[in-house]
Amino acid sequence: MVEDLFSPAVLQPQCSAKGCRAAAAWQLLWNNPKLHTPEYRKTWLACVDHRETLGSFLDARGFLREVKPFTAAGDAVIS
Numbered sequence: 755m756v757e758d759l760f761s762p763a764v765l766q767p768q769c770s771a772k773g774c775r776a777a778a779a780w781q782l783l784w785n786n787p788k789l790h791t792p793e794y795r796k797t798w799l800a801c802v803d804h805r806e807t808l809g810s811f812l813d814a815r816g817f818l819r820e821v822k823p824f825t826a827a828g829d830a831v832i833s
């Protein structure tokens with residue numbers, strides 16, 4: 755993939771959807787009870803277009819715990 759627009763100065767958190775490079779607008783906090791302790795939260799970032807897609811994916815598996823607006827870098831620890 756050509757990263758012609760890549761620059762650390764404009765680098766910002768991107769959507770977690772496969773192949774999507776849009777800026778994150780939402781953070782989806784989820785937990786897989788088979789792998790994680792109940793308090794543990796994984797974080798996925800989603801752009802406006804993928805909030806629904808990623809949210810449904812997690813919700814269908816019973817993993818989705820919380821969806822919050824993503825405002826700034828440093829807001830979320832991506833895990």
Ligand SMILES: [Zn+2]
Pocket residue numbers: 769770771774775776800801802803804
């Ligand atoms: Zn996206």
